[in-house]
Amino acid sequence: xxxxxxxxxxxxxxxxxxxxxxxxxxxxxxxxxxxxxxxxxxxxxxxxxxxxxxxxxxxxxxxxxxxxxxxxxxxxxxxxxxxxxxxxxxxxxxxxxxxxxxxxxxxxxxxxxxxxxxxxxxxxxxxxxxxxxxxxxxxxxxxxxxxxxxxxxxxxxxxxxxxxxxxxxxxxxxxxxxxxxxxxxxxxxxxxxxxxxxxxxxxxxxxxxxxxxxxxxxxxxxxxxxxxxxxxxxxxxxxxxxxxxxxxxxxxxxxxxxxxxxxxxxxxxxxxxxxxxxxxxxxxxxxxxxxxxxxxxxxxxxxxxxxxxxxxxxxxxxxxxxxxxxxxxxxxxxxxxxxxxxxxxxxxxxxxxxxxxxxxxxxxxxxxxxxxxxxxxxxxxxxxxxxxxxxxxxxxxxxxxxxxxxxxxxxxxxxxxxxxxxxxxxxxxxxxxxxxxxxxxxxxxxxx
Numbered sequence: 001x002x003x004x005x006x007x008x009x010x011x012x013x014x015x016x017x018x019x020x021x022x023x024x025x026x027x028x029x030x031x032x033x034x035x036x037x038x039x040x041x042x043x044x045x046x047x048x049x050x051x052x053x054x055x056x057x058x059x060x061x062x063x064x065x066x067x068x069x070x071x072x073x074x075x076x077x078x079x080x081x082x083x084x085x086x087x088x089x090x091x092x093x094x095x096x097x098x099x100x101x102x103x104x105x106x107x108x109x110x111x112x113x114x115x116x117x118x119x120x121x122x123x124x125x126x127x128x129x130x131x132x133x134x135x136x137x138x139x140x141x142x143x144x145x146x147x148x149x150x151x152x153x154x155x156x157x158x159x160x161x162x163x164x165x166x167x168x169x170x171x172x173x174x175x176x177x178x179x180x181x182x183x184x185x186x187x188x189x190x191x192x193x194x195x196x197x198x199x200x201x202x203x204x205x206x207x208x209x210x211x212x213x214x215x216x217x218x219x220x221x222x223x224x225x226x227x228x229x230x231x232x233x234x235x236x237x238x239x240x241x242x243x244x245x246x247x248x249x250x251x252x253x254x255x256x257x258x259x260x261x262x263x264x265x266x267x268x269x270x271x272x273x274x275x276x277x278x279x280x281x282x283x284x285x286x287x288x289x290x291x292x293x294x295x296x297x298x299x300x301x302x303x304x305x306x307x308x309x310x311x312x313x314x315x316x317x318x319x320x321x322x323x324x325x326x327x328x329x330x331x332x333x334x335x336x337x338x339x340x341x342x343x344x345x346x347x348x349x350x351x352x353x354x355x356x357x358x359x360x361x362x363x364x365x366x367x368x369x370x371x372x373x374x375x376x377x378x379x380x381x382x383x384x385x386x387x388x389x390x391x392x393x394x395x396x397x398x399x400x401x402x403x404x405x406x407x408x409x410x411x412x413x414x415x416x417x418x419x420x421x422x423x424x425x426x427x428x429x430x431x432x433x434x435x436x437x438x439x440x441x442x443x444x445x446x447x448x
Contacts, residue, residue, distance in 0.1 A: 007254040011262020012269065015237065019270045029274050033281040059159065062088030062108035064099065066116045070167075070174040074112070077166035083159070096148055103150050111150040112163070213367045216391035220363040223321060223387060227356050230271040230325075231332040235345055237263045238336030242429055256429055257422035260337075264329045271325075310394075316403065317390045323410045324386025327417055328352060334421035337428030338436040348435070359387040370396035380406045382413035420445055 019025055061078065063085060065071030071087050078085035088111060091099050096113055103111055149155070149163065241250070241259070250259060335348040362384060366375045370392045379389040379398075385406040392398050427444040428436060436444070 005258060008258045008262045008265070011254070011259055012266040015263055015266025016269045016273075019233075019267070020273065025270070025274070029277050033278055037281075037285060058084060059109040060084045060086065060107065061110040061112060061163070062086055062091060062106070063112050063114070064088040064091040064094075065114040066092040067114070070114065070170045073173050073177075074166060074170040077170050078163070081162045081166055083162060083166075096150075100150055103152060109152055110155065110163075112167075113148045113150065115146055212394040216363060216367050216394045219317065219321075219390055220360050220387045223324065223390075224356055224360045226271060226275065227325070227328050228353070230267055231328060231352065231356075232345070232349065233267050233270075234264060234329050234332040235336035235339075235349055236342075237267055238333055238425070238429070239339060239342065239345065242337075242340060256426040257418075259429070260333050260422060260425045261418070264326070264333055268325060268329060313393050317393060319407060320386045320390055320410065323407070323414055326414045327382065327386070327410065328356060330414065330417040330421040331355070334417075334424040337421070337425040338441055340431070340435065344435040355383050359384040363387050363391045366391045367395055376402065380409060382406075382410045385410050 061083060063071045063074050063078075065074070065087070075085045075087060088106075088108060091102070091106070091108075091111060091113070094102065099111060099113055147167065149160075238260075241263075331352045332349065335352055336345075339345060339348045359378075362375075362378055366372075366379070366388050369375060375388065375392065378384045379392050380402060389398070389403060389406045393403065423445050424441060
């Protein structure tokens, strides 16, 4: 049985041109990238605008520090961040409830209440205490501290972040001062050291673990998104033929499996064309964004100019994704042949969608431990391999026999599903009325 027959090609061409010429295709293909990019630009503008407005609004923050531990230092740090801060000495003897009651009648927009226990140990520490004991006591202060910020109105996140950062720097300076250290930049002490985990394969190839984890999740989401859209399109294409008056004529001119295969490939070609346009637009945007942020990425240790591209892995991943689409498209086609109206479409597609959701969920566990026993087994199972094996190929060094076994089993499953779907389609395409039940479908498969 040669699937590349002129009749199948005619059906593919008909399905492709019918959908490509529609207004829906043009609108979604060209309009969706523009809409997404526009929303991203708008979201960025609103964030920047909100931060700018928050910074332009002058707020007076009072610092109530009854133990006089970090009050003056905190005022210095906040003023350095362009935030109006003063010592709230009139609030230092009050409890939180009393300060909350008096805040509305005060001159403060914000009031930072530092409990007395925060500075008690440093204040009563004897001069004979060693530097080690002082540092230990000062460290214990952080565990006892519960600072409260009282506000008249909503506190913008940028302001809250500035206050938290200033409070941390002032606390470090106070602890250092308590052990006799004066001229130390707290920002240098608090600066976090970053590192990138690089996996080295047997071939000597180095791969950034974080980068390929994100890529694995992105491809999994993309595959799920494609099947969600075009799987439903396959079901509705089958349903359209069942509801038309020319299906009998078409079946008399070509075999049912040829009609089913033509619809699957035709709808898939529409998806490939659409994804190619979307990918080109987003690739241009990604290249522009990476080029603009090259200096920032270089500071983080990422050299985009010398970023390795695993072409062999990408080609193998493409094989898995194409076979995975054919596998699920055949299942969608079989499900579509069992229904006769739009109302039953969602119920018929639900079992197939569950088989798509399960591997999508498994990917999130596989990227944490790609060589676990269960991950190896699941990555070879046909209904999981398009996503799970893809994730393992990006993250780990997969033995050849494992991905080769996964490809062979997946290809055999595509043929098996096509055979089953073809027998369902052969009978179901001509049956109209209520939705077929499971015993009927089994009978179609056995005698179709």
